[in-house]
Amino acid sequence: MYGAADATLKLELKTLIIETCRKKAVPDAVPDDAPLIGPGSALGLDSLDVLELSVVLKKRYGIRITDSKDAMRVMGSITQLAASIASGASRT
Amino acid sequence: MDIRIRGIGSVSSYGAGIEALLDGVSAALPSASEYWAFPLPNAAGFKVNQFPPGLFGPGADPADAAFGLALGEALEDAELRRADIRDSALIVGTSGLLSEAESIYLAEKAQGVAEPCPVGVRGTGRAASRLAGGLGIRGPVVTITTACTSSANAILVAGRMIERGDAKRAVVAGIETLPAFTLNGFASLMLRSPFGCRPFDALRNGVQLGMACGVVILESTDLPSPPKKDALAGGANVCDTHNIISTNLDGRVAAAVISSAIGRAGITPGDIAAIKAHGTGSVDNDATEAAAMKLVFGRDDSVPPFTGLKGYIGHTLGACGAIEAAAFLGCLRAGLIPATLGFGKTDPSIGIAPLTRPIEAASGHYMLNFFGFGGNNTSLIFRRG
Amino acid sequence: MTMKRRTYILGAAAIGPLGDTTEASRRTLKADPATADLSNLVLELTGQEMRRAGHFTELAIAGAGLAVRRAGARLDPLSPLFFATGLGEVHNTVALFKQVMEGGAGSTSPYAFVNSVSNTAAFQVAKSAGLVSPNLTFSQEEFSFECALRFAAAEIEDGLAAGALVGGTDELSHPRHEHIKRLPLKEGEIMGEGCGWLRLGSDGAGAIGEALGVVELQIDAGEEWAAALCGAIGPWIEEGVDAFLMPGFRMDGAETAALAGRLDAGVKDYLKYCGCFHTASAFGLASVFDGPRKTEAVYVHVNRNAEGRAICAGIKAYPTPLP
Numbered sequence: 001m002y003g004a005a006d007a008t009l010k011l012e013l014k015t016l017i018i019e020t021c022r023k024k025a026v027p028d029a030v031p032d033d034a035p036l037i038g039p040g041s042a043l044g045l046d047s048l049d050v051l052e053l054s055v056v057l058k059k060r061y062g063i064r065i066t067d068s069k070d071a072m073r074v075m076g077s078i079t080q081l082a083a084s085i086a087s088g089a090s091r092t
Numbered sequence: 093m094d095i096r097i098r099g100i101g102s103v104s105s106y107g108a109g110i111e112a113l114l115d116g117v118s119a120a121l122p123s124a125s126e127y128w129a130f131p132l133p134n135a136a137g138f139k140v141n142q143f144p145p146g147l148f149g150p151g152a153d154p155a156d157a158a159f160g161l162a163l164g165e166a167l168e169d170a171e172l173r174r175a176d177i178r179d180s181a182l183i184v185g186t187s188g189l190l191s192e193a194e195s196i197y198l199a200e201k202a203q204g205v206a207e208p209c210p211v212g213v214r215g216t217g218r219a220a221s222r223l224a225g226g227l228g229i230r231g232p233v234v235t236i237t238t239a240c241t242s243s244a245n246a247i248l249v250a251g252r253m254i255e256r257g258d259a260k261r262a263v264v265a266g267i268e269t270l271p272a273f274t275l276n277g278f279a280s281l282m283l284r285s286p287f288g289c290r291p292f293d294a295l296r297n298g299v300q301l302g303m304a305c306g307v308v309i310l311e312s313t314d315l316p317s318p319p320k321k322d323a324l325a326g327g328a329n330v331c332d333t334h335n336i337i338s339t340n341l342d343g344r345v346a347a348a349v350i351s352s353a354i355g356r357a358g359i360t361p362g363d364i365a366a367i368k369a370h371g372t373g374s375v376d377n378d379a380t381e382a383a384a385m386k387l388v389f390g391r392d393d394s395v396p397p398f399t400g401l402k403g404y405i406g407h408t409l410g411a412c413g414a415i416e417a418a419a420f421l422g423c424l425r426a427g428l429i430p431a432t433l434g435f436g437k438t439d440p441s442i443g444i445a446p447l448t449r450p451i452e453a454a455s456g457h458y459m460l461n462f463f464g465f466g467g468n469n470t471s472l473i474f475r476r477g
Numbered sequence: 478m479t480m481k482r483r484t485y486i487l488g489a490a491a492i493g494p495l496g497d498t499t500e501a502s503r504r505t506l507k508a509d510p511a512t513a514d515l516s517n518l519v520l521e522l523t524g525q526e527m528r529r530a531g532h533f534t535e536l537a538i539a540g541a542g543l544a545v546r547r548a549g550a551r552l553d554p555l556s557p558l559f560f561a562t563g564l565g566e567v568h569n570t571v572a573l574f575k576q577v578m579e580g581g582a583g584s585t586s587p588y589a590f591v592n593s594v595s596n597t598a599a600f601q602v603a604k605s606a607g608l609v610s611p612n613l614t615f616s617q618e619e620f621s622f623e624c625a626l627r628f629a630a631a632e633i634e635d636g637l638a639a640g641a642l643v644g645g646t647d648e649l650s651h652p653r654h655e656h657i658k659r660l661p662l663k664e665g666e667i668m669g670e671g672c673g674w675l676r677l678g679s680d681g682a683g684a685i686g687e688a689l690g691v692v693e694l695q696i697d698a699g700e701e702w703a704a705a706l707c708g709a710i711g712p713w714i715e716e717g718v719d720a721f722l723m724p725g726f727r728m729d730g731a732e733t734a735a736l737a738g739r740l741d742a743g744v745k746d747y748l749k750y751c752g753c754f755h756t757a758s759a760f761g762l763a764s765v766f767d768g769p770r771k772t773e774a775v776y777v778h779v780n781r782n783a784e785g786r787a788i789c790a791g792i793k794a795y796p797t798p799l800p
Contacts, residue, residue: 022528048337048529051281051587059584067297068282188565189594190574197578210574211650212658215563215755216595217617225784230695233786234624236617237565237595245613249628256631276577277590331558331612333604336591345609465591466600468612 009082020056021049032078050075061085093356095251095476097322098261099170099309100418101162104405105141105302108161110422117404117423117430118450124288124300124406125130127275137283139159140270141302141406154269155189155219160319160420163263166307168195171318174227177309181231181259182252184267185243187410192219195379218318219267231259237410240370240464241329242266243306244413247472248327250310257300261311266414270303276407281337283374289407291371291400291432292378292446294439299372302406306415322421325457325475332467338376339463345385346469350388350461353471356458364396364473365456368420368428369446370463371400372407373434377463392444396459399447404435413462417472420460424453424476481634485684486792488548488676490540491764493751494649494669497543500768505749511667512649514720515539516761520544523605529588530601533566537598537646538605540672544763545606545642548676557611557638559629560599561621561645563755564659568650575725606642611665617743619727619780620693621645622673622759623788627691633679644763645756662753666726669752675760685766689713689775689791696787703735706787710777713791714740718773721745723761725780726753745776762792769797 014027017036023043024044035041037050050072054065063085065071074084102109105123106116117125124139148157149374167174193213200475217235224233232253243266278284278301285298309322311317330352334347339346354361369381389395401416408415423430425441432446453476460472491498497518515535519527522542527535537560545552568595577585591597596614603612611632615624622645629643642706649670652657656668677688692709696702714720720742724733737744747761758778765776773795781787 024526047335048591049585051337054282055280055584056585066282071282099490121588175525191572193574194578197574208578209655209658210571210578211567212655214659214661215616215621216565217563217621221618221782221784232624232627233617233620235616238599238612238616239594239596242595249613252628252631256635258627258631273574273577273593276585277587279592280585280587280590329611329613330609331600331603333600333609336597336600337587348609366683464595464596465594467603468600 006082010078013078013081015062016056017043017053020053021045030078030082035077036075037072093251093255093324093326094313095254095310095324096313096317096320097421098311098317098320099166099172100421101164101166101169102418103143103158103162103305103414105143107144107147109165110396110418111418114422114426120431120433123404125181132321136351137287139288139300141300142270143303145203146423152463153192155192155313159223159265159267162265162305162307166309170309172309176243177233177263178228178259179260180229181250181253182220182224182233182263183246183262183264184228184235185246185264185410185413186216186219186237186267187239187242187274188216188237189219189267189269190273191271194271194273195260202367207303238464238468239440239466240409240412241462241468241470242413244462244470244472245260245329247308247313247413247417248329248470251324251327254310260315263275263307264308264310264414266304266306266411267304268408268411270301275301285373289373289402290433290434290436291369291373291403292382292439293435294437296373296375296378299374299407300402302408304405304408304411304415306411306418308414308417321477323475325473326353327472328352328356328470329470331401332469334467336466339380339385341376341380343380343387346380346384346463347387349469350459353459353473357473359457362381363457364459365454366396367398368458368460369398369400370461371402371432371446373402379442381461382444386444395444397429397447397451399430400432403432408465413470420458421474424458427453429453482636482679483681484630484633484688485678485681486675486686486688487550487678487684488544488787489674489685489763489766490543490547491671491673491760491767492536492540493671493760498750498764498767505751506667506669506752509653510690510752512670531566531569531592533568533646533648534592534598534601536648536672537602537644540643540646540674541602541606541642544674544676545761552606552642553640555610556608556640556642557632558599558603558608559613559615559625559641559643560602561615561625561756561759562598563618563647565595565616566598566648567659568648569593571650578697619725619755619782620786622756623691623790626688626790629677630690631690634679640678641678642674642676644672645759646672646677647754649654649757660753660755667752669754669757671751671760672756673761673763675763684795686792686794689793691790693786693788702787703739706736706779706789707739708790710789713775713777715775718775719743720775720777723747723776723778725758725778727781728779752756758790762790764790765794770794772796781788
């Protein structure tokens with residue numbers, strides 16, 4: 001059961017990121033464990049995207065990110081982000 | 093460039109006047125408090141450097157009132173009357189003055205208007221038009237709006253206008269009233285620090301915002317004047333398109349603007365006696381600024397003594413060019429270059445440290461650096477005779 | 478006194494509510510227009526989709542890109558950029574402003590905040606044009622573009638820059654009753670938006686015209702007003718060269734007619750194509766170059782503000798080369 005819920009959350013996150021950042025990508029094609037941030041990464045997100053996503057993720061999942069370094073770490077990969085949400089991360 | 097600095101005036105979180113500001117600086121007195129202008133849901137714990145309550149009359153527009161006070165002081169300092177600035181240029185630098193729009197919105201709401209008008213103001217230039225109209229100024233009126241470098245660029249534009257004879261004298265005003273809009277914006281960018289401004293410090297983690305109005309009266313050396321010791325000797329502006337919200341950590345473009353300002357002043361890096369750094373206390377700004385200084389001056393130990401003023405008065409965004417110019421000139425007149433309030437521990441990744449105690453200021457060239465949003469970088473060179 | 482250099486116009490572009498205009502494609506606006514979709518034009522010019530930029534920034538990038546392309550000659554990356562706007566990115570700012578004022582402050586969108594910052598559009602234009610150079614944003618209500626043009630021409634005249642890019646941009650905001658609090662309009666005046674860009678240079682090779690100058694006067698109404706203005710702009714008007722007056726949206730018909738009479742100039746109404754906005758003069762002056770020109774002509778844009786101040790910007794347009 002956990003595996004199926006995890007897969008659903010991951011797909012949801014991929015869709016959310018693509019829509020929020022207005023990226024041209026197919027959610028299914030985004031790898032779970034590859035970096036998302038920086039040139040050459042899976043989605044090529046930058047620091048401003050990470051900030052925008054922090055606001056959206058807080059609204060949707062209630063996860064509190066108050067530090068930009070923390071935000072970069074939480075959004076390291078889809079797996080990392082899903083784990084942070086599942087554990088109700090609220091590092092401040 | 094050789095433009096006389098005729099007078100200075102200031103309104104800051106220390107209240108009205110350069111004297112009040114210098115008192116605060118020499119006592120190393122923090123002047124930040126909880127934001128009082130507008131109730132903000134996420135403002136708890138974040139202090140700002142704001143105008144002391146009661147400084148202006150009830151209902152006064154803070155931009156107009158602060159300008160009135162700072163201009164009055166600058167005229168007195170310049171030994172000029174209002175009639176003497178009729179033919180001057182008025183150059184305002186501000187990040188946007190949305191606080192006026194917020195007051196209008198809240199007033200409409202209080203009156204029970206069903207849908208109060210958002211941003212019901214006639215643009216960023218409105219304040220300058222209104223202030224010029226009130227003063228009967230007949231010279232060119234211009235507003236420069238380049239975020240955190242706005243009024244540093246206003247000084248540069250005024251210098252160019254006087255240099256080419258478009259105006260004999262210019263009143264430059266940097267005005268920042270810190271609307272709730274801006275405070276929230278900085279919060280959303282995670283750039284505000286709950287611990288206050290710590291310029292160049294190893295533990296720095298963000299800016300502390302502030303309100304201010306600084307006025308600098310510049311004029312051609314052709315005009316008669318009582319003896320004045322300070323001059324604008326040069327300056328430069330370069331936009332780094334690396335990143336809209338951050339700086340290019342290698343410091344190359346910041347170094348280029350510093351070098352260009354030195355060139356415009358007709359001096360060499362070795363002539364710089366001291367530097368007023370931008371020093372916002374944000375992680376990237378201070379690292380970039382240090383890298384740029386090292387690039388321009390060659391080695392760590394060739395970087396001239398440098399200091400930051402934002403620990404005292406906060407990051408006053410569009411006003412910081414004019415208010416920090418006025419404050420720094422005030423310090424030079426008092427014979428000292430101030431210590432960097434908020435700095436405690438050298439960041440090993442930066443390797444250089446700002447002044448931790450005041451040093452004596454002699455005659456010579458001084459550099460004032462300003463780095464802003466949208467990659468906008470400005471460096472000014474003042475000469476003190 | 479050092480010899481001043483001439484400021485040549487090497488390329489120009491005007492974009493109005495109907496998009497990139499040419500003389501043939503202009504249409505008189507009958508009612509408040511909608512905003513034009515510029516995403517394809519921006520994609521074509523820059524090779525990139527503007528993922529986060531709003532319409533205001535797209536307008537600025539598209540106009541600047543067209544002016545640079547039409548100039549043909551390579552734009553030196555050190556060329557300064559002088560940008561003018563009266564209201565800035567107002568449409569997006571209005572939405573964010575409401576959000577902040579109504580207590581949704583914790584969810585301020587970083588994208589929206591960054592777009593609302595006063596010099597974001599000029600940053601994006603510099604980035605898309607490959608510039609690493611001086612970059613200033615001027616905002617002075619209906620005189621914004623003239624302020625930027627005056628400063629740009631000064632840099633070239635004084636030899637501080639060999640080339641420059643100068644433009645003005647403003648966008649529509651809705652609804653009309655709110656918009657007119659930001660831009661007071663008279664009965665019957667149409668809300669507008671658009672931009673105008675000029676690529677300037679000190680080298681006249683391939684030039685399509687010249688910037689003649691900007692004069693700003695504080696003068697009282699009546700006969701004295703027209704006389705003082707004519708005195709200031711008289712030197713721009715040459716014997717045997719056609720002259721046209723372009724009245725800005727603060728001018729009234731009688732004032733314009735009196736001034737045109739004194740100058741022996743025709744009147745060009747460009748506002749009917751773009752509507753009223755703070756930097757409409759940029760559209761007007763740049764649009765002079767979007768059609769064929771048989772003879773040399775001087776165009777003088779004139780406008781005034783609420784403080785009784787007048788500003789004039791003059792350009793000369795060269796005839797288009799014969800095919």
